[in-house]
Amino acid sequence: MPETTPKGLTRLAFGGDYNPEQWPEQLWAEDVRLMRQAGVTMVSVGIFSWALLEPAPGEYDFGWLDRLLGLLHDNGIRVDLGSPTVAPPAWFHRAHPEALPVTPEGVRLEFGSRGAICHSNADYRAAAATITTRLAERYAAHPALAMWHVHNEYGVPVSACYCDSCAAHFRRWLATTYGTVEALNEAWGTAFWGQRYAGFDQINPPRATPTVGNPGQALDYKRFADATMRENFVMERDILHRLSPDIPVTTNFMAALSQCDSVDYWAWGREVDIVTNDHYLITDGRRTHVNLAMAADLTRSVAGGAPWLLLEHSTSGVNWQPRNPAKAPGQMARNSLAHVARGSDGAMFFQWRQSRRGAEKFHSAMLPHGGTETRVWREVVELGAAVDALTPVRGTRTEADVAVLWDWHSWWAQKLQWRPSEDHDARERADAFYAALYDRHLTVDFAHPEADLSRYPLVVVPALYLMTEAAGNNLKEYVENGGTLVVSYFSGIVDEHDAVHEGPLPGALRDVLGLTVEEFAPLLQGESTRITGPDGSELSGDVWTEFVVPRGAETVWTYADGPAADHPAVTRNRLGEGTAWYVSTRLGAEGLDALLGWATEDARLAPRPDLLPDVEVVRRTGESGRFLFAINHTASDAKVPLDASGTELLTGERAAGPLAVPAGAVRVVRLDG
Incomplete structure (x- = not known):
């Protein structure tokens, strides 16, 4: 069985992507000398090197990689070796232009960037299997090899293709998933707008249509695209397992990054030997360290609580946002060690030496354009010493206090067209609830809605529009057995096919919450609503209100105005040994803190007034x-x-x-x- 930590690495991982092909070979020795000075323990190599390794079809050049791995090994630096299948060479796409992806509008994207791949294409799959096999045959026993790194950031920038090959693959996937076209018609609700199919051969991907297409079809295509990428990963992983059975295999995730929401990491986490993640600060004015903590907690949760590895982040600014500020002095260390606190067994970067050419030449690196006479370099050396001092932490697990439910399928369904309000952003609610828990100094595990929740005194559901009946029953059992549950609006509405649950809203959650919702009453842009408590205190909400009817739940806060005036805004339902809270409007930070104050009291989680904010x-x-x-x-x-x-x-x-x-x-x- 492969190891679940980088083979031969006895300290925390510290280093980054090393792309020596961008530089003269005579510079490599200087790179390695500086790596040793910085305390580098591992580098990622070869991720974008297919064109160098196979410069022409069936012609291979491994000499440069042999020399590089030998140099790294001689200097005690472990190697995370990439299968370069994220970037097929120009010659491949010239020979197989149909392997380039097609948009829903029918436009075939061109070679010249990264990730231009149709994952259903048979020629791509065959070529990927061949280059991966050649690499494994040559380097499986290399003493520098610590782990395999398959592909790169699956789903970025293209997760789905809409070409004819994908259409045929999609039909096969649907036939396997549903068995009969009658079952598919029922799941998708094709009786609406006369969309009924007589056979799987009549179905295409959800390409551009005159108006909104079938939401069940669109949701399943997201599942199909994710599963197709995962099939290709598993194909490469199995080759590597067969040829190097003792070396762990990973691929770098981008958990919690809203730009990469096309991947179901719960499913992917079960396929890798080591969960690894890339994280870059989104500098949009919010407290970036809170999103960092969220990403680290989510990655750890995908790993089942086991140690994971931060495989990429930045020493300072990135280059792909509208505005890319540099990190303040000391921020790089705080960012890096915050990931370690939340379960990472190391801190690695993109990249080692800052590029002079190409699309990412203004992306920061461990060794900047200015060389060793820079603040960033000095901080890198200091951080290397700090990471080395934390070696005893390696292999330990982060302790969590509460759970937040998270489901990529629900995000996919929520983002489909024609919902009650485009101002409702499910991810914004997840971020807001996480920030409120963070400000209460509670460490969060994320959990799938059907997971065992019994060890958590408090479970929060920020916004899960899609929820299976099994998930609803799971939450009901959790509360009955003594748990405290907090649910935000527009949750539990549809099943796994985007069909509204039978009976009153909120279908999957009405029993545990002890209420029904007669009607959604979203607010117009810029409108707000006041809600009042039994003691006369007042909070405000916006975006959303509902006509809530208690069916056993008690009303804690009431709408003072707006379309739902005099109806419950926040309720509390005692069920069995536990309690379920429901909030039917979008609360701001003050309101969320008040709500979680009551819920944490029910959950017997003591406040931490002895700790300062942030x-x-x-x-x-x-x-x-x-x-x-x-x-x-x-x-x-x-x-x-x-x-x-x-x-x-x-x-x-x-x-x-x-x-x-x-x-x-x-x-x-x-x-x-």
Whole structure:
């Protein structure tokens, strides 16, 4: 069986993508010398190198890669070796233009970027299998090899193709999924608008139509596209497992990045030997460290709570946003170690040496254009020493307090056309609830709606429009057995086929919530509503209201105005040994904090008034001990209480009583006992 950590790596991973093909070979020795100075332990190699490895069909050149891997091994640097199947060579696409993807409008995309792939194309699959086999045959026993890196960021920038090959593949997938066309017609509701099919051969991908197409078809095509990419990953993985059975295989995810929501990482997490993730700050004015924490928590959850690996992030600015600010001094270390706190067994970057040419030449790197006389380089060297000092953390697990339900299929369904309000953004609600939990200093696990939730005192459902009957029953059982549940509006509405659950809304959740919703009453742009509590206190909501009818639930807050005036806005339902809360409007930060205050009290989760806002405290525990991470994202010094004395690993100092965490700094205490 393959290992579940990089083979031969005894410390935390530190390094990044190394693309030596962009540079003269005489520079490689200098690169490796500087890697050793920075404390690099592993690099990713060969991810975009297909054209160099196979410069013409069936002609291979491995000499340069042999020399590179030998140089890295001689200097004690482990290798994450890529199968370069994300970027087929120009000669391949000239010979097989039909392997280029087609948009829903029928436009075939051209070669000249990255990820221009039709994943249903048989010629692409055959060529990918061949180059992967050749790599494995040559390097399976290479002493530098730590793990295999298949493809790169599946789903970015193209996840779905709409060509004739995909149409035929889609029909086969539907036949396997549904068995009969009658079952498909029922699932998709094709009786509406006369869309009924007499056979699978009549079905095409959801290409451009005069108006809105069938939502069941569109949802299934997203599933099909995801499954097709995963088939190709599994094909390559199985080749690598067969030829190098002791080497783990991964592919880099992009969990929690809204631009990469075409991949069901719950399914992908079961297929990789090591879960790895790429994360880049979205600098849109929000607190970027909160989204970072969310991404790390989600990645850890996809890994089933096991340690994972941050395979890419940036030393400073990126180059693909409208505005790309540099990271402030110290921010790179905080970002990196926050990922480690939340379960990563290392911190790696894109890339080692900053490019002079190509689309990403302004993307920051470990070794910037300015070389070793730069702030970024000095911080990289300092971070390398810090990561090395945290070696004892390797293999431990992050402790979580609460769970948030997350389902990519629900995101896909929610984003289809013609919903009650385009101002409702399910992902915005997930971000908002996560931020509210973060501000209460609660560490989050994410969970699939049908997962076992029994270990969590509190479960939050920010916005899950699509929810299976099994998921609804799971939440009901969770509450009956003593759990506390918080649900936001427009959740539990449709089943897995985007069909509204039979009976009153919110179908899958009405029993656990003890209420029905007679009608949605979304607000117009710019409108808001006031809600009042029994003590006369007041909160505000916007975007959404509902006509809620309690069926056992008690009304806690009431609409004071708006279309749903005098109807319940927030309810609480006692069911069995537990409690279920429901909020039917979009609350702001103040309202979410109040709601979670009541819910955490029900869940017996103690507040943390002793911790300042934006001072993260996260724990990792395992055979090597108990570790407390304190990360100060503020401009002021902070004190963090300790429940035991210990040793601070980054300074080597003893720690007892309140832990001093300077402004912008990180402290990691290995607790005694």
